[in-house]
Amino acid sequence: MKRIMSIFCVLCMSWSVSASAALTIEITQGLEGATPIAVVPFSGTGNEPENVAEIIAADLRSSGRFAPVSQDNMISRPVIPEQVRFPEWRTLGVEDLVIGTVESAGGDRYNIKFFMFDVYQSKKLLGFSVPTSRSSMRFDAHRISDLIYEKLTGTPGAFATRIAYVTDARRGNEREYKLQVSDFDGHNPKTILTSKEPLMSPAWSADGKQLAYVSFEDKKASIYSQNVMTAKRKKLVSFEGINGAPAWSPEGDRLALTLSRDGNPEIYIYTLSGGSLKRITRSPAIDTEPVWSPDGKILAFTSDRGGSPQIYKVSVNGGRAQRVTFEGKYNANADFSPDGKHLAVVHGESGRYRIAVLDIESGKMDILSDGRLDESPSFAPNGSMIIYATQKGDAGVLAAVSSDGRFRQQFTTSDGSVREPVWSSYVK
Amino acid sequence: MKRLISIIYLALITLVVNGCSSSGPTRNDAADVIDKGDAASSVAKPYDSSAIQPLSDPAATSLDSGKIIYFDFDSYNVDEAGRELIAAHANYLTTNPAARIRLEGHGDERGSREYNIGLGERRGQAVKRILELLNASPEQISIVSFGEEKPVDYGHNQDAWRQNRRVEIVYVDG
Numbered sequence: 209m210k211r212i213m214s215i216f217c218v219l220c221m222s223w224s225v226s227a228s229a230a231l232t233i234e235i236t237q238g239l240e241g242a243t244p245i246a247v248v249p250f251s252g253t254g255n256e257p258e259n260v261a262e263i264i265a266a267d268l269r270s271s272g273r274f275a276p277v278s279q280d281n282m283i284s285r286p287v288i289p290e291q292v293r294f295p296e297w298r299t300l301g302v303e304d305l306v307i308g309t310v311e312s313a314g315g316d317r318y319n320i321k322f323f324m325f326d327v328y329q330s331k332k333l334l335g336f337s338v339p340t341s342r343s344s345m346r347f348d349a350h351r352i353s354d355l356i357y358e359k360l361t362g363t364p365g366a367f368a369t370r371i372a373y374v375t376d377a378r379r380g381n382e383r384e385y386k387l388q389v390s391d392f393d394g395h396n397p398k399t400i401l402t403s404k405e406p407l408m409s410p411a412w413s414a415d416g417k418q419l420a421y422v423s424f425e426d427k428k429a430s431i432y433s434q435n436v437m438t439a440k441r442k443k444l445v446s447f448e449g450i451n452g453a454p455a456w457s458p459e460g461d462r463l464a465l466t467l468s469r470d471g472n473p474e475i476y477i478y479t480l481s482g483g484s485l486k487r488i489t490r491s492p493a494i495d496t497e498p499v500w501s502p503d504g505k506i507l508a509f510t511s512d513r514g515g516s517p518q519i520y521k522v523s524v525n526g527g528r529a530q531r532v533t534f535e536g537k538y539n540a541n542a543d544f545s546p547d548g549k550h551l552a553v554v555h556g557e558s559g560r561y562r563i564a565v566l567d568i569e570s571g572k573m574d575i576l577s578d579g580r581l582d583e584s585p586s587f588a589p590n591g592s593m594i595i596y597a598t599q600k601g602d603a604g605v606l607a608a609v610s611s612d613g614r615f616r617q618q619f620t621t622s623d624g625s626v627r628e629p630v631w632s633s634y635v636k
Numbered sequence: 637m638k639r640l641i642s643i644i645y646l647a648l649i650t651l652v653v654n655g656c657s658s659s660g661p662t663r664n665d666a667a668d669v670i671d672k673g674d675a676a677s678s679v680a681k682p683y684d685s686s687a688i689q690p691l692s693d694p695a696a697t698s699l700d701s702g703k704i705i706y707f708d709f710d711s712y713n714v715d716e717a718g719r720e721l722i723a724a725h726a727n728y729l730t731t732n733p734a735a736r737i738r739l740e741g742h743g744d745e746r747g748s749r750e751y752n753i754g755l756g757e758r759r760g761q762a763v764k765r766i767l768e769l770l771n772a773s774p775e776q777i778s779i780v781s782f783g784e785e786k787p788v789d790y791g792h793n794q795d796a797w798r799q800n801r802r803v804e805i806v807y808v809d810g
Binding site for chain 2: 383406408409424427428429448449450452453466468472473494496497510512517538540541554556561580581583584599602628
């Protein structure tokens, strides 16, 4: 039966900013046992801007959970349900089949219709019509990948998301620091700020619309927030000393941050409406890199109060901090998993800095990355992957690893050194 | 003469620094909230950071030792060469009360970036304490930590890291 549901993905990306070199995903450590799936090329109008089936297949492959079969091996190329002959897909060993069409809806508008089938049960699993436009077709293809991923794995996909990161390039005697935003797969990169002085510590608001970051453009550190669509920005704090490590509360009404205005770095909570500040930590040590638990009740942060940097947690109402990491001499820059049960950290041991994940309850720590100077871990909003910064040759590059450490990929770019990736929440 | 003064200074510093753990400045500035409005048109342009130029530069005139103090790994201890250099700048600051400096603290690239901002500030504070013990006025000295964000050597090895763990003394228009 042709039961087509409609979803309204009204998303008008009005980037007012310049494009720049794209990041390209390269899978560096594969995953055995990935589910074979076929994404058949969608029939099109001939002038649509994106190859939707290719985007979906690349998304599914990049999750490490699926192995899309090559188009060359396909015996037929169905685009509507009536054309599907299940036995030939069974012969290919394919478990699931995705087919579809892209139709013109007049002007810049298009309609993507797609279906997914369980090949062994000869059963339709999904059928959607997705209205889209020239400029949003790629992002809507990511939304389709999200639907497919969720149907097959039971957890939401994280393809219709973005990453923010900082690049640093030499231009003659000067440095050029850029704050950039791209789709999760490195496509569609946009520079939202360029400066001759360092930019650092980008942090997404929960709604994926704002970035907070640190800029040294005034020859000192200040914290700004900026709307990534309109580029409208606002200086939030600029006290004497350190103004650093901003982190949005889950509700988006407050920022946890680090200030050294009282003599040494301490964690504060800054309320956006009114600009009030509440000091959370009180120790002569370096207290920095706060991050909110998903329920908004706890801050995890880095402190060297015990002699070397370790992760501690404290109530957002203040009070006594408790040490969380005990394994290894150096643990810093924590990020909470979306379920609040794990922390990704920079883990230093024998002169190597790698990304590790801590199970908060058991205290068990798993090292996931294999670099020497890895840093800045950030969970995907579905918890499936962690993006981080690593070194390739002399340049900084981004990499991602599945939360179980079995699947790894790298993002390559021609655009200088890349670092400090942060994964957005779902873009609404 | 200069040498004798240096020796006296060094003795004094060693004595006082070791027993001192002052937590630095406690001056609070009011929050500086500026709504840039439609900054969209200007954000894509690089910021002009050339406004700040060194004024009187004692390192170029009266000192051979320069303006950079180096530190060991994970350390804020100023060594003898560093103390000698700081003493010369303290001398200049006390005889030129209008002079202003910015201490720019830096670290090497290892470990997390914001934690390294904290380390860079500690190095700046160590230098500031010595300057103040030598009678430079706290009002003459500001500290900015750049952490690992502005390396002088972009290599990823011990030599590069040694060059990057530093405090730079920058004379500014007060």
